Amino acid sequence: MKEGILGIKEVADYLKMRQQTVYRLVKQKRIPALKIGGQWKVKQQHLDKMFDKMLQDKLKEFQL
Template structure:
């Protein structure tokens, strides 16, 4: 799968093992990278993969919150 694949909120929620409602909240709060097309949220696969790696690094840092 390519980094520039576009995913729906349902696909990302399933991938991250979150409810769609939780993902909506995280995206609206700016915690997860996404963009709107009309009224629908969309996500680039590469952005989600990088976000996951960033989260892992943040948690591995001494004193990470």
């Protein structure tokens, strides 16, 4: 596996969620992914950016 490119199992492990949940999020286009050779691939960098954006949005809720 090329560093930074994750399969569904690795994404699930990285995000601490079930593989079924990752498949659902990919199909809902909530996780950016490409299907290569019949397998979904996700850049770890995209997951990190997605997480950072979600965290920033959540922090805005707490600002006065």
